[in-house]
Amino acid sequence: MRYGLIGSTGRMGREIKEVFAQHELVLEISEEGRNETGVPEVIVDFSNRDVLPTTLGVCREFRSGLVIGTTALEDNDLASLKELSKSYPVVQSYNFSVGINILRILLRESREFFKGMDAEMIEVHHNKKKDMPSGTALILKESLGMDIPIHSVRAGGVPGDHEIVFASEGEVIRISHRAISRKVFALGALRAAEFCRTVKSGLYSFEEVLRWTQKR
Amino acid sequence: MRYGLIGSTGRMGREIKEVFAQHELVLEISEEGRNETGVPEVIVDFSNRDVLPTTLGVCREFRSGLVIGTTALEDNDLASLKELSKSYPVVQSYNFSVGINILRILLRESREFFKGMDAEMIEVHHNKKKDMPSGTALILKESLGMDIPIHSVRAGGVPGDHEIVFASEGEVIRISHRAISRKVFALGALRAAEFCRTVKSGLYSFEEVLRWTQKR
Amino acid sequence: MRYGLIGSTGRMGREIKEVFAQHELVLEISEEGRNETGVPEVIVDFSNRDVLPTTLGVCREFRSGLVIGTTALEDNDLASLKELSKSYPVVQSYNFSVGINILRILLRESREFFKGMDAEMIEVHHNKKKDMPSGTALILKESLGMDIPIHSVRAGGVPGDHEIVFASEGEVIRISHRAISRKVFALGALRAAEFCRTVKSGLYSFEEVLRWTQKR
Amino acid sequence: MRYGLIGSTGRMGREIKEVFAQHELVLEISEEGRNETGVPEVIVDFSNRDVLPTTLGVCREFRSGLVIGTTALEDNDLASLKELSKSYPVVQSYNFSVGINILRILLRESREFFKGMDAEMIEVHHNKKKDMPSGTALILKESLGMDIPIHSVRAGGVPGDHEIVFASEGEVIRISHRAISRKVFALGALRAAEFCRTVKSGLYSFEEVLRWTQKR
Numbered sequence: 001m002r003y004g005l006i007g008s009t010g011r012m013g014r015e016i017k018e019v020f021a022q023h024e025l026v027l028e029i030s031e032e033g034r035n036e037t038g039v040p041e042v043i044v045d046f047s048n049r050d051v052l053p054t055t056l057g058v059c060r061e062f063r064s065g066l067v068i069g070t071t072a073l074e075d076n077d078l079a080s081l082k083e084l085s086k087s088y089p090v091v092q093s094y095n096f097s098v099g100i101n102i103l104r105i106l107l108r109e110s111r112e113f114f115k116g117m118d119a120e121m122i123e124v125h126h127n128k129k130k131d132m133p134s135g136t137a138l139i140l141k142e143s144l145g146m147d148i149p150i151h152s153v154r155a156g157g158v159p160g161d162h163e164i165v166f167a168s169e170g171e172v173i174r175i176s177h178r179a180i181s182r183k184v185f186a187l188g189a190l191r192a193a194e195f196c197r198t199v200k201s202g203l204y205s206f207e208e209v210l211r212w213t214q215k216r
Numbered sequence: 217m218r219y220g221l222i223g224s225t226g227r228m229g230r231e232i233k234e235v236f237a238q239h240e241l242v243l244e245i246s247e248e249g250r251n252e253t254g255v256p257e258v259i260v261d262f263s264n265r266d267v268l269p270t271t272l273g274v275c276r277e278f279r280s281g282l283v284i285g286t287t288a289l290e291d292n293d294l295a296s297l298k299e300l301s302k303s304y305p306v307v308q309s310y311n312f313s314v315g316i317n318i319l320r321i322l323l324r325e326s327r328e329f330f331k332g333m334d335a336e337m338i339e340v341h342h343n344k345k346k347d348m349p350s351g352t353a354l355i356l357k358e359s360l361g362m363d364i365p366i367h368s369v370r371a372g373g374v375p376g377d378h379e380i381v382f383a384s385e386g387e388v389i390r391i392s393h394r395a396i397s398r399k400v401f402a403l404g405a406l407r408a409a410e411f412c413r414t415v416k417s418g419l420y421s422f423e424e425v426l427r428w429t430q431k432r
Numbered sequence: 433m434r435y436g437l438i439g440s441t442g443r444m445g446r447e448i449k450e451v452f453a454q455h456e457l458v459l460e461i462s463e464e465g466r467n468e469t470g471v472p473e474v475i476v477d478f479s480n481r482d483v484l485p486t487t488l489g490v491c492r493e494f495r496s497g498l499v500i501g502t503t504a505l506e507d508n509d510l511a512s513l514k515e516l517s518k519s520y521p522v523v524q525s526y527n528f529s530v531g532i533n534i535l536r537i538l539l540r541e542s543r544e545f546f547k548g549m550d551a552e553m554i555e556v557h558h559n560k561k562k563d564m565p566s567g568t569a570l571i572l573k574e575s576l577g578m579d580i581p582i583h584s585v586r587a588g589g590v591p592g593d594h595e596i597v598f599a600s601e602g603e604v605i606r607i608s609h610r611a612i613s614r615k616v617f618a619l620g621a622l623r624a625a626e627f628c629r630t631v632k633s634g635l636y637s638f639e640e641v642l643r644w645t646q647k648r
Numbered sequence: 649m650r651y652g653l654i655g656s657t658g659r660m661g662r663e664i665k666e667v668f669a670q671h672e673l674v675l676e677i678s679e680e681g682r683n684e685t686g687v688p689e690v691i692v693d694f695s696n697r698d699v700l701p702t703t704l705g706v707c708r709e710f711r712s713g714l715v716i717g718t719t720a721l722e723d724n725d726l727a728s729l730k731e732l733s734k735s736y737p738v739v740q741s742y743n744f745s746v747g748i749n750i751l752r753i754l755l756r757e758s759r760e761f762f763k764g765m766d767a768e769m770i771e772v773h774h775n776k777k778k779d780m781p782s783g784t785a786l787i788l789k790e791s792l793g794m795d796i797p798i799h800s801v802r803a804g805g806v807p808g809d810h811e812i813v814f815a816s817e818g819e820v821i822r823i824s825h826r827a828i829s830r831k832v833f834a835l836g837a838l839r840a841a842e843f844c845r846t847v848k849s850g851l852y853s854f855e856e857v858l859r860w861t862q863k864r
Binding site for chain 4: 531
C-alpha cells in the first residue's frame with residue numbers, strides 16, 4: 001500500500017511509520033515541509049485540527065481515502081469530512097484501539113444480560129493525565145448504557161487500563177482492557193487504511209473497520 | 217411460587233432452600249423420605265442421576281415443570297427428559313451460573329473480533345478439585361471456538377475463577393468470571409424455576425432462561 | 433483441645449463450630465442458654481460487646497485463655513481484657529484473617545521501598561456494607577504509613593477484596609487480598625486458640641499468633 | 649553526573665540516554681566508534697559480554713565506577729568484575745527493575761508466613777519470548793524458596809507480568825509485578841549510577857542500591 005502521512009514527525013507520526021513499515025510512504029507532510037515521491041492510496045492523519053484543511057486538500061489532490069484520528073474536532077470539521085466522504089472513503093474515530101472498540105460492541109450487545117447486576121468501572125492512567133475520568137471510560141459507560149460509578153486511579157506511567165466489574169450476589173464478571181503502548185492506535189490506523197482501499201466513498205467509523213476485519 | 221425439591225438435605229439442596237426462601241416449599245424428597253404439603257408448580261433437582269426416575273414420576277404426578285442441574289447424565293437420562301418435555305417445560309443445564317452463561321454468549325458472539333489475537337485461559341480452583349482443566353473451562357473454550365491453552369491453578373479453597381486473556385501487539389483484553397460461592401447455582405435455579413412457570417412444554421437450556429430474563 | 437464458645441448460635445459461631453470440628457466443644461453460651469460438659473482450655477468469643485462481662489467471668493471460672501474477635505470494643509472493655517490478661521493469655525484483634533495480617537506486616541516492613549511510587553487502594557465489598565472505606569482498608573493504610581486514596585466498590589455479594597496498586601514510571605506492583613468466605617476468620621480463631629494453649633498470661637495481637645505459627 | 653555509555657546505539661542504550669537526559673553524557677562507545685568529551689564518573693553498560701574487556705579498560709582509564717546489566721556473563725567475566733571492584737564501585741545485576749527487586753525482598757522476608765498456603769506463579773510475556781518460564785520467574789521462585797508451579801502465558805506484545813497466587817482454605821493473596829516498558833530497567837540503572845557515586849570500591853547488587861535508596 002502506498003500511503004501519505006500528515007504530521008509525520010510527531011509522536012503518533014513516528015509510531016505510524018514504524019507500524020506501516022511494510023508499506024510505502026510516498027507523501028510526508030510535517031512542520032518540516034512536504035516530501036512527495038508517489039501517489040498515495042490513502043492519507044493518514046493523527047495530528048491536530050489546524051492541519052485539517054491541508055489534509056482535505058491533499059485527499060482531493062490525490063483522489064485518496066482518509067484515515068483520521070485527530071481529536072477535538074469541531075462541528076465544521078466534521079462537516080468538511082462528511083463532504084469529503086461523498087467522493088472518497090473516510091474513516092473517522094476518536095479511538096483507534098481495536099480492543100476498546102471490541103469492548104464497546106460487547107458492552108452494547110450484552111447490556112441486557114447485566115441488568116440486575118451491580119456495575120462499577122475502575123480506570124488507571126499515568127499521573128500526568130489531567131482529565132478524570134478518562135474519555136475512554138466515558139465512551140465505555142455510554143456503550144454499556146448504565147450510569148455507573150467510575151473510579152480513577154492516577155499512578156506512575158500506566159498508559160491506560162479500563163476495567164468494568166459486574167457483580168451479583170453469587171458471582172463477579174470482569175471485562176478489562178489494557179493499552180500496552182501508543183502503538184495500539186497505529187495498529188488500528190493500519191487496519192483502517194487497509195479497509196479504506198476496499199470500500200467505496202462514505203464516512204465510516206472504526207467499528208465498521210472492525211466488522212469488516214471479522215468477515216475477512 | 218410453590219416448588220418441590222428433590223435432594224433437599226444435600227449441600228445444593230440447602231442452598232436452594234435458602235435462595236428460594238420467599239417461595240413455598242410444598243414437596244421435599246430426600247433420603248429421609250417424602251414430605252408433601254401442597255401441589256408444586258415446578259420441581260427442582262440438583263441431586264444425582266440415580267434419583268431421576270423418582271423426579272420424572274413426581275413431575276408427571278403433579279403435572280409440573282422441571283429444573284434439573286444434575287450432572288453426568290447419560291444418553292438414556294437425556295432421552296427421558298426429552299420425553300417429559302413433550303408434556304411439561306424442562307430446563308436442563310450442567311451449569312446454572314448466570315455469569316458463566318453470559319460469558320458463553322459473549323464469547324460465541326464476539327469470537328470473530330478476537331481472531332488474530334493470542335488467547336489463553338487461566339482457571340483457579342480449590343486444591344481438592346480432581347479434574348483439570350475444569351468442565352467450565354472446556355465449555356468456555358468451546359464457546360470461543362478457538363483451541364487455546366488452559367492453565368489450571370489448584371490452590372486453597374477457591375470456589376472457581378475463570379479468565380480468558382486476549383492479547384495483540386498493543387493491547388490486552390481480559391474477560392473473567394469468579395464464583396463467590398455455591399449459592400450462584402441456586403440463584404440460577406430460581407431464575408429457571410420462574411421461567412418454567414411462564415413457558416409451554418419443551419426442553420430449554422439455561423441460555424434460553426437468560427434471554428427470557430433479558431426481555432423482562 | 434477443649435474449647436468454650438460464646439455466641440454459638442450466631443453466624444460466626446456456626447463457622448467456628450465447623451472449623452473447630454476436630455476439637456471438643458465443652459461449653460456453649462448463647463441466647464438459648466448455657467450448656468456445659470467439661471472444662472474448656474480456651475474460650476472463643478466473636479459475638480458482641482454486651483456479652484463481654486459473661487465472657488470475662490467464664491474465663492476466670494475455668495481459668496482459661498481467651499480468643500476475642502468482638503469488634504467496636506470501648507476503652508473500658510479493652511481495660512477489662514488487659515486486666516484479665518494478667519492472669520491468662522488473651523488474644524484480641526479486630527481482624528483474625530491470616531492474610532490481612534500478613535499484608536499488614538509486608539506493608540509495614542516494606543514501606544520504605546515504596547517511597548517515591550504512587551499508591552492507591554481499591555477495595556470491593558458486597559452492596560450491603562455500610563461503611564466506606566472498609567475498616568480493613570484503613571488498617572492496611574495505617575500499616576503502609578502513607579496517606580493514599582481509597583476507592584470503594586460496592587457490588588453484589590463480594591465478601592471482601594483489598595488491593596494496593598503501586599506504580600512508578602516504568603512498573604506496577606499490586607498486592608491484594610481476597611476473603612473467600614467468613615470461614616477465614618474462624619480459621620484465624622483456631623490458630624489463636626492453639627497459640628493460647630502454649631503461652632503464658634498476657635495480651636497478644638493476632639500478629640504475634642502469626643509469628644508464632646511461622647516458627648513452628 | 650557525568651556518565652559514559654557503552655553500547656549507546658542499541659535499544660537499551662537509547663532508553664538509557666532518554667532516562668539520563670538530565671545528566672551529562674561525556675563518553676559514548678558503540679559500533680560506530682568512540683566519542684569522548686569529558687571524564688565520566690560512572691560507566692553504564694547494558695550491551696553484551698563481548699564488549700566487557702573494553703568496558704573494564706575504560707573504567708580503569710577514567711577511574712570510574714561501573715553499572716553493568718549485561719546478561720549471560722560467564723564465570724571469568726564475573727571474576728574480572730570482582731577484580732575491578734577492588735578499585736572501584738561496581739553494581740552488577742541481571743535485573744535492574746526496582747519492582748522485581750522489591751518483590752524479591754518481600755518474598756524472601758515473608759516466606760515463613762506463606763508456609764501452609766498453596767502457591768503458584770503466572771507469568772505473561774509477548775509471543776516472541778523464547779524461554780519459558782522467564783528468567784525473572786525463576787529468580788522470584790528462588791526468592792520465595794518454595795518449588796511452585798509456574799504457568800507461562802505467551803500472548804501479544806506484553807512486556808512482562810509476573811504474579812504469585814497464594815491461597816489457603818479461606819483467602820487468596822496475590823503479589824504481582826508488571827513492566828510497563830523497557831524504560832524500567834533504564835530507571836534502575838540511573839539509581840545504580842547515583843549509588844555508585846556515593847560508595848567506596850566494592851561489588852554491589854541492585855538490592856543494595858534499593859536499600860540505599862530507602863535510607864535517603
